[in-house]
Amino acid sequence: MSTLMELYIAFVKIGFTSFGGMSMVPLILEEMRAHHWMTTEDLTNVIAIAEMTPGPLGINCATFAGERTVGVLGGIVAVTGVLMPAFTLTLLTAICFERFKNNEIFSKILLVLKPICIVLIIVTIAELLGENYFSDGRPDLLACGIGLLMLYLIGKKNWQVPKVIGLSALLGIVCYGIL
Template sequence: MLMIYLELFYIFLKIGAFTFGGGYAMLPLIQDEVIAHNWIDSQSLIDFIAVSESTPGPFAVNIATYVGAEVGGIFGSFCATLGVILPSFIIILIVAKCFIQFQKSIVIKGCMSGLKPAVVGLIGSAVISMSSTVFIPDGFNTTVFTDISFYTTLIIFLISVVLAFKKLNPILIICLSAILGIVCGYI
């Protein structure tokens, strides 16, 4: 049993150390590792991502805690959570200590410029991977247009477009989305 705790810590330590840009940039790595180790299936991970988005706290911490709890109970959740936050904690301590020296460094500015496109790519990869599982789990065919999930997806897309151009209260959007999800679940 000790090995599973060490493995949870190590896997999430790697994820926390080698991803920049927050939880969404971590999604492809989390998905690959969790599914490769058969800790959680793809659908369960997607379900928890939805739950994680609507619960307080950092996204990556919520997922690490959930996966750790599923695999190793309370101590497993502690190990996974510690693993994912430890690299950021150490880096922030170093940056805080040396902030003045880092602030004007051309090397640091170059690194940050190079990381921005990588983060966008990681987030894009997560969107494509998760979207295909959520919106077309059985592959794309003409029956997609007869399924209620197609129209739900279309409504969500239109809401996203409206949100991009209008300033609407996010709480209102979350409540409307929850109502839409409940209604579509009963149809």
């Protein structure tokens, strides 16, 4: 079997057996070592580079690992492999949704799932608010002020999200200093 095919299969396995992000790292390490494609030092460098570059860690790792193993074509093959499970499952879900959207049982399932998803989102927002706007149980007035300003800029002034993120980062650096 060619190295490209082995690389593709390895990353399809990684895509099916992990949930993205850091959960992919041990699987990538195992596959790279098992095939003797990289040394531990190479893998450490790949992970460091993948963490520093924008984008999902799993895709970045696949890109760099594939490129280091076989070159640019290896990077393309590895990314295709790691994305294939998510693509396949999303496609199957879309097909099922289209096929069963008028089904009474499916409609009832969605009726239950929608509020559950909303609650999960609200809980996540509450946790993030607690982490970002409270320090030692007390409100961080500066952080609250920055947050309210950003909410105002998005809601009333129609600023685009990247612009708001950039401004809030700048304000955070100015107000809190660089750690």
